[in-house]
Amino acid sequence: MAALIFYAPFVVLCALLLWLLCSVRRRQPGEPPLMNGWIPYLGVALEYGRNPLEFLRSMQRKYGDIFTCKIAGSYFTFVLDPFSYGAVSRQGRNLDFQKFAIGFSHKVFGHADFNDPVYSYNIKDIHSIFRQTLQGPVLQQLISTMMENLQAVMRRDEGHGWTTEGLQVFVERIMFEAGYLTLFGKEEEAEAMATGGATPRWLFMRQAMEDFHAFDKAFPEMAAGLPIHLCGRAFRAREALAEKLHHRHLKRNKCLSALIERRMHAFDQMEQLDEKEKARTHVSMLWASQANTLPATFWSLYYILRCPVALDAAQAEVRRVLGESGHTPGNLEKPVVLSKDQLAGMSVLGSIIEEALRLSSASIMIRVASENFTLTLDTGKTAAIRKGDHIAMFPQMMHMDPEIYEDPTEFQCSRFLDENGQKKTDFYKNGRKLRQFLLPFGSGVSECPGRFFAINEIKQFLTLALCHYDMELHDLAAAPLETDCTRAGLGILPPKHDVSLRYRFRNCVTVKEKTVR
Ligand code: HEM
Numbered sequence: 001m002a003a004l005i006f007y008a009p010f011v012v013l014c015a016l017l018l019w020l021l022c023s024v025r026r027r028q029p030g031e032p033p034l035m036n037g038w039i040p041y042l043g044v045a046l047e048y049g050r051n052p053l054e055f056l057r058s059m060q061r062k063y064g065d066i067f068t069c070k071i072a073g074s075y076f077t078f079v080l081d082p083f084s085y086g087a088v089s090r091q092g093r094n095l096d097f098q099k100f101a102i103g104f105s106h107k108v109f110g111h112a113d114f115n116d117p118v119y120s121y122n123i124k125d126i127h128s129i130f131r132q133t134l135q136g137p138v139l140q141q142l143i144s145t146m147m148e149n150l151q152a153v154m155r156r157d158e159g160h161g162w163t164t165e166g167l168q169v170f171v172e173r174i175m176f177e178a179g180y181l182t183l184f185g186k187e188e189e190a191e192a193m194a195t196g197g198a199t200p201r202w203l204f205m206r207q208a209m210e211d212f213h214a215f216d217k218a219f220p221e222m223a224a225g226l227p228i229h230l231c232g233r234a235f236r237a238r239e240a241l242a243e244k245l246h247h248r249h250l251k252r253n254k255c256l257s258a259l260i261e262r263r264m265h266a267f268d269q270m271e272q273l274d275e276k277e278k279a280r281t282h283v284s285m286l287w288a289s290q291a292n293t294l295p296a297t298f299w300s301l302y303y304i305l306r307c308p309v310a311l312d313a314a315q316a317e318v319r320r321v322l323g324e325s326g327h328t329p330g331n332l333e334k335p336v337v338l339s340k341d342q343l344a345g346m347s348v349l350g351s352i353i354e355e356a357l358r359l360s361s362a363s364i365m366i367r368v369a370s371e372n373f374t375l376t377l378d379t380g381k382t383a384a385i386r387k388g389d390h391i392a393m394f395p396q397m398m399h400m401d402p403e404i405y406e407d408p409t410e411f412q413c414s415r416f417l418d419e420n421g422q423k424k425t426d427f428y429k430n431g432r433k434l435r436q437f438l439l440p441f442g443s444g445v446s447e448c449p450g451r452f453f454a455i456n457e458i459k460q461f462l463t464l465a466l467c468h469y470d471m472e473l474h475d476l477a478a479a480p481l482e483t484d485c486t487r488a489g490l491g492i493l494p495p496k497h498d499v500s501l502r503y504r505f506r507n508c509v510t511v512k513e514k515t516v517r
Pocket of ligand 1: 285293296365440442448450451453454
């Protein structure tokens with residue numbers, strides 16, 4: 001008996017080692033090169049997590065454009081050749097996006113799992129609401145509301161004189177509130193005060209933004225599989241946001257966007273959903289609409305303020321467009337109104353935004369193999385893919401490819417303009433024109449439905465910021481800010497740290513000739 005007790009831990013250890021050895025996957029004929037890593041279960045998760053771009057570059061040098069890595073218990077086959085992205089998109093029958101995305105969203109946001117057939121509201125309905133409320137003619141209404149909200153928030157800075165604040169704080173304070181009110185509407189402040197117990201809007205927004213940041217901060221851990229219940233602050237923040245987005249509050253609001261109105265109506269039809277679940281689904285929309293837009297707006301303004309050529313060109317474009325729409329100097333009583341077409345014609349701001357997105361975007365496009373199948377790449381090479389494995393595309397590799405973009409780490413404000421000052425669409429690799437050369441919004445089934453609104457709201461913010469503020473960045477000679485790559489895979493990377501901005505609200509709608517020195 002004593003011997004049995006003595007040897008038992010040794011036997012268990014041997015059995016565990018044997019199990020680990022036997023469960024190591026071996027590459028089968030026809031499959032891409034395989035990297036199991038040396039840590040059981042985690043595989044290469046640590047190397048990948050430290051710096052995905054550098055890790056994938058080193059793997060590409062060793063194995064070429066397609067290889068499989070074990071990451072946190074799952075197998076990811078990376079397809080790095082941008083010409084083969086189309087080949088992945090065409091595998092819609094064998095590759096599933098929704099199950100993975102909805103499953104992840106269900107875990108993080110705590111809403112119902114819409115993969116479950118019990119819900120009458122299915123993925124097709126969700127997507128048709130996105131298309132009908134975020135794209136096409138209805139976009140004009142969304143843009144107009146955003147413009148009004150941006151100006152209302154900015155005017156709170158009127159009369160404050162020169163102020164110093166972080167650029168990120170400045171951008172997020174304005175964009176978060178304006179974007180929130182544009183989607184979820186607002187209760188009339190006077191009305192709310194009259195009925196008693198209302199929080200002033202600025203305080204409500206400050207709390208909402210703090211909760212948004214606390215929740216968003218835990219995203220890398222949650223994406224790596226940590227349950228939200230173990231991220232205490234993030235969990236409480238999500239629930240606080242959900243409380244604000246409860247239908248009983250939203251129904252009191254004026255100017256709700258069509259997107260939220262339609263989703264509220266659809267959720268109210270579903271008996272299986274309780275009120276909390278409906279509210280948590282709105283938190284997912286708040287996150288989708290803000291998490292990438294805030295850093296994208298930050299980088300766009302940051303690069304404008306750092307680059308005199310970009311600043312001059314942007315100011316000239318803003319002056320032209322405001323002049324054409326009859327905005328007169330000093331007339332703050334006449335709000336700036338720009339149509340969808342006028343915004344579309346702002347190609348200089350368009351190029352600046354695209355370049356800022358190229359430099360800061362690190363989203364990953366993931367699909368899950370629903371069957372064993374053979375993927376044929378653009379070169380004709382084939383790769384056997386196992387059911388349950390993930391296919392991953394990481395467009396940052398393309399965005400930082402010196403063959404496609406000369407000096408890829410440099411900000412060049414007119415990189416996306418052709419010789420006529422219009423949007424440039426000719427980018428080449430290996431002498432071949434790329435169909436897709438910039439993918440901050442994803443591609444195919446997972447392409448962002450809010451992309452048109454996103455570009456427009458950033459253009460609106462930049463137009464109004466250049467129009468209404470004098471702005472000076474602190475320490476222009478410092479090296480450019482770095483991105484925080486711990487969030488790689490989640491979209492637009494924020495800066496590693498903030499940078500100081502000195503600004504003053506100007507009581508004049510003309511853009512001054514040189515505001516930043
Ligand atoms: C610069 C700003 C933005 C960027 C870079 C961006 C990027 C993306 C990306 C890459 C995805 C796909 C994620 C995946 O593959 O899992 C996505 C999805 C999504 N985005 Fe955006 N987005 C932005 C702004 C917005 C805005 C303003 C809205 C809405 C008002 C929005 C709504 C959505 C929604 C609803 C989805 C999920 C779509 C689905 O379920 O298929 N996004 N976004």
